[in-house]
Amino acid sequence: MKLHHHIYIVIIIVFQVTCIFSQQPENTRNLSKYATNQIVDDAVYQNLHPHQTVQVIQSQNKKVKNVILIIGDGMGLSHISSAWVANKGKLNLDNFQVVGLSRTYSHNRLITDSGAAGTAIATGQKTNNYVVGVDTLGNPLTTIMDYAAKAGKKTGISVVCRLNDATPAAFIAHQTDRDLAEEIVSQYPASKIDFIAGGGMKYWKNRSDKKDMVEVMKQKGYDFAVNESELFSIDKLPALAILADLELPVASIRGNLFRNMNQKAIELLNAENKNGFFLMIEGSCIDDWSHANKIDKVVEEILDLDRTIGDVLQWAEKDGETLVIVTADHETGGLTLLDGDIKTGTVKVNFANQSHSNVLVPVFAFGPGAENFAGIYENAELGQKIRNFITDKHQ
Numbered sequence: 001m002k003l004h005h006h007i008y009i010v011i012i013i014v015f016q017v018t019c020i021f022s023q024q025p026e027n028t029r030n031l032s033k034y035a036t037n038q039i040v041d042d043a044v045y046q047n048l049h050p051h052q053t054v055q056v057i058q059s060q061n062k063k064v065k066n067v068i069l070i071i072g073d074g075m076g077l078s079h080i081s082s083a084w085v086a087n088k089g090k091l092n093l094d095n096f097q098v099v100g101l102s103r104t105y106s107h108n109r110l111i112t113d114s115g116a117a118g119t120a121i122a123t124g125q126k127t128n129n130y131v132v133g134v135d136t137l138g139n140p141l142t143t144i145m146d147y148a149a150k151a152g153k154k155t156g157i158s159v160v161c162r163l164n165d166a167t168p169a170a171f172i173a174h175q176t177d178r179d180l181a182e183e184i185v186s187q188y189p190a191s192k193i194d195f196i197a198g199g200g201m202k203y204w205k206n207r208s209d210k211k212d213m214v215e216v217m218k219q220k221g222y223d224f225a226v227n228e229s230e231l232f233s234i235d236k237l238p239a240l241a242i243l244a245d246l247e248l249p250v251a252s253i254r255g256n257l258f259r260n261m262n263q264k265a266i267e268l269l270n271a272e273n274k275n276g277f278f279l280m281i282e283g284s285c286i287d288d289w290s291h292a293n294k295i296d297k298v299v300e301e302i303l304d305l306d307r308t309i310g311d312v313l314q315w316a317e318k319d320g321e322t323l324v325i326v327t328a329d330h331e332t333g334g335l336t337l338l339d340g341d342i343k344t345g346t347v348k349v350n351f352a353n354q355s356h357s358n359v360l361v362p363v364f365a366f367g368p369g370a371e372n373f374a375g376i377y378e379n380a381e382l383g384q385k386i387r388n389f390i391t392d393k394h395q
């Protein structure tokens with residue numbers, strides 16, 4: 001081979017390496033702790049334990065007193081379709097009569113992260129990737145939790161992930177870097193959220209600043225639970241439950257823990273319900289397992305969230321004054337459902353990548369006011385629509 005061919009090849013290699021490195025900051029940060037460096041080939045999963053679903057009817061002509069927002073992190077339409085096939089052709093999600101589509105791009109990226117997307121939903125304003133609860137200049141934004149508290153409503157957060165993770169952080173904290181775990185936790189006392197449940201004890205105790213944030217919350221009047229039975233014995237707000245050092249156990253191991261957390265949240269928030277409540281529930285690890293391209297765990301997390309959706313819908317049907325929204329902050333994994341069998345609950349899928357994508361995500365709405373969520377809109381507009389029911393603009 002002649003010398004100039006060598007030079008040519010070297011230039012191509014340098015160019016390609018440069019391209020890879022120029023993309024690396026975003027790709028690296030989008031990879032979760034579960035991700036590997038391999039794109040997985042078509043994967044097959046069979047669900048051997050399909051759950052029963054409920055049937056509910058939407059009440060008419062009532063006011064919205066309570067809002068329950070359920071976020072499936074990374075849960076795109078292919079995720080839902082896969083879960084539907086795996087559950088033998090039925091989901092509690094099937095009850096929703098009103099469906100919309102949300103555009104998820106952030107202020108500075110076509111492909112959002114959970115920080116920017118969560119902030120858009122929580123504040124009604126798009127912002128840059130990797131920040132939580134602040135605008136593009138780093139200024140703190142008023143969140144829906146603040147609006148709810150101002151309207152005299154009780155507020156709650158119940159998540160599978162660490163309480164400092166991007167989605168819950170977007171609702172309670174104001175940070176220019178979503179990875180500032182201890183700093184985010186330090187903002188929980190000022191958030192005045194009435195019910196807080198999730199994981200991430202690591203960032204509440206044994207911190208680098210030596211502060212014991214659980215003690216700080218107790219001094220503020222919070223009842224504290226470190227496991228499920230302690231959580232059940234709590235009978236008043238405010239309440240804080242930190243049920244794992246990091247994330248909660250995976251869906252196949254945690255049994256009814258997440259369902260029970262969410263039912264407890266509704267029970268406590270509704271008991272002090274003069275002006276209603278706002279509750280955000282997140283099926284957080286759908287995203288992590290989509291990053292890792294593990295379809296079995298992805299489907300199991302969605303089916304666990306669907307069990308909660310069934311509980312919430314039954315409660316909301318009886319209550320009649322509760323608006324229920326189910327959505328995703330973005331799609332993860334570029335998932336496609338290629339084949340499967342509804343009779344056996346088997347799916348065959350392919351993930352296009354280990355990161356997020358830009359496809360529209362669904363918004364499902366149930367209860368009074370649901371019709372406002374039909375159509376195609378920005379994720380920030382979704383946040384504004386929800387906020388309008390908190391601040392009474394529709395009523």
Ligand SMILES: [Zn+2]
Nearest residue numbers: 074114287332
């Ligand atoms: Zn993600």
